[in-house]
Amino acid sequence: MAQGKIYPSAASAVADVPDGAVVMLGGFGTPGLPQGLIKGLLSQGARGLTCISNTCFEPRADEYNVARLVENGQVSKLITTFIGRPAQEVPALDLWRAGVLQVEVMPQGILAERMRAAAAGLGGVFVPNVYGHPLDAGLEKRTLNGVEHVLAPPLRADFALIGAHRGDHLGNLTYRLTQRNYNPAMAAAAAVTVAEVREVVAAGGIDPERVVTPGVYVDRLVLEEPS
Amino acid sequence: MAKERMSRDVIAMRVAKELPDGAVVNLGIGIPTLVSNYLPAGSSVVYHSESGVLNYGPLAEEGERDYDLINAGGQFLQWVPGMSFFGSDEAFAMIRGGHVDVTVLGALQVSERGDLANWMLPHRGVGNIGGAMDLAVGAKRVVVAMEHTDRNDRPKLVRDCAFPLTGRRCVSLVVTDLAVIEVAPGGLVLRETAPDWTAQEVQALTGPPLALAPDLKEMEL
Structure with a gap:
């Protein structure tokens, strides 16, 4: 049983992710990658997922990233x-070629800005146009200050699974070094955010000036299991 | 016998000369990541990475790795005084906001107008964009570090890029294993050649015509 936002295990924290959910997975390479939650989603078995993740690298032998979910046939669309x-x-490439997996590749900066737009309740955000990517064709364009911009739509998710360093009982989070990456933006752009942390402390255990992701964005907290 | 070309490390060494003291610099994957090994002692270049770090140090040796500290290429970094950390969203705000002075990127092709193609080999079907498109439009200066020709010895400097573009008219300088070439308003200008290479030999392996810089010289490191 969860006590407030604290869940007893990664499995319990992702048990209700339904088939067809849109799920953001944090991390830039290994830092900030919520490996326990991804493991939980693997055994939970939800299918038809849309997964949003910076990269889709082949994992190392002991690593759990989005590629595991793709290989396990749980993902129908990958945004990366x-x-x-x-x-x-x-x-992921084989599955894309076989027509089983949709893949949308977009620039990192636009991906991040689309999450920020969703987080802030904006209808979209004009970003300087970049060329050749799938967004270039279908989006509203406008020349601002002499530069062509495209209107990038907000990107929301049903769930964000993120990794952080320390969390308190209210869900306030800190990160360590480059663990931060997309995690704060994803936390704010999802309906339900689950954070996997290395340390859980009582409210007041984090200097409020050092909180990076305020607890209002975090619904569930689980302690990382030792690997 | 084929003439000797410069190594990837020597390309990186030459690129290092393009990074002024105090510049905020973002290095792409491939040859560009080697550039940080060749900065003169005492250089105050500040490295920026999309992974959310400014002012990082040299690459960390095996055994001294901190698994929370990487650059955008996934390489482990050393701790140095004066680092700062932020989210990837802010890393790109810095790029678009004009706070990154120079980016060094690899390339599949560069056109005579400075168009850059580096994210997709069409036969693969799905490309890798990473941060390159945002850097191509946002960084103040884009330097390309690449081999002069592809594995079949075809020119990578071309009239028009055949591969999908990463950015239009964004490249200002190209450093290859044969030459240093500037993208000028009127086309490509050959500024330096690799040791023992003549301008004619470089031209023979380059798609568009090269104008010769008045002070054309052998590359100095």
């Missing part, structure tokens, strides 16, 4: 910026 090193033949 980097699908695997150029020489790497990743399962």
Whole structure:
């Protein structure tokens, strides 16, 4: 049983992710990657997921990232910026070629800004146009200050699974070094945010001036299980 | 016998000379990541990475890695005084906001107008964008570090990029294993050649015509 926002396990914190959910997965490489929650989602087995993740690299032997969910057939659409090193033949590519997986590759900065737009309740955000990516074609364009911009739509999720360093009982979070990456933006852009942390402390255990993700964005907290 | 070309490390060494003291610099994946190894002692270049760090140090040796501290290429970094951390959203706000002075990027092709193609080999079907498109439009200066020709010895400097573009008219300088070439309003200008290479030999491996800089010289490191 959850006590307030504190859940007893990663499995219990993702038990209600339904088939077809839109799920953001934090992390830039390994830092900030919520590996326990991804493991939980793997055993929980929800299918038809739309997963939003910075990269989709082949995981190391002991690593759990979005590629595990893709390989397990749980993902029907992948939104990412980097699908695997150029020489790497990743399962996501095979599934895309087989027509089983939709893949949308977008620039990192636009991905982040779309999350911020969702987080802030904006109808979209004009970003300087970048060229050749899938958004270039279908979006409203406007020249502002002499530069062509596109209106990037907000990107929301049903769930955000994020990794952080320390969390208190109210869900306030801190991160360590480059663990932060997309995690604060995802936390604010999802209806339900689940954070996996290395340390849970009582309210007051984090200097309020150091809180990076305020607890209002965090619904569930689980302690990272030792690997 | 084929003439000797400069190594990837020597390309990086030459690029390092393009980074002025105090500049905020973002290095892309590939040859660009080598550039940080060749800055002169005492250089005050500040490195920026999309992973959300400013002012990071050299790459960390095996055994001294902190698994929470990486650059955008996933390489582990050393701690140095004066680092700061932020989210990737802010890392891109810095790029678009004009706070990154120079980015060094790899390339598949660069056109004579400075168009850059570096994110997709069409036969693969799905590309890797990463931060390159945002850097191409946001960084104040884009320097490309690449091999002069592809693996079939075809020019990578071309009239028009055949591969999908990362950015239009964004590249200002190209450093290759054969030459240093400036993208000027009127086209490409050959500024330096690799040791033992003549301008004619470089031209033979380059798509568009190269104008010769008045002070054309052998590359100095």
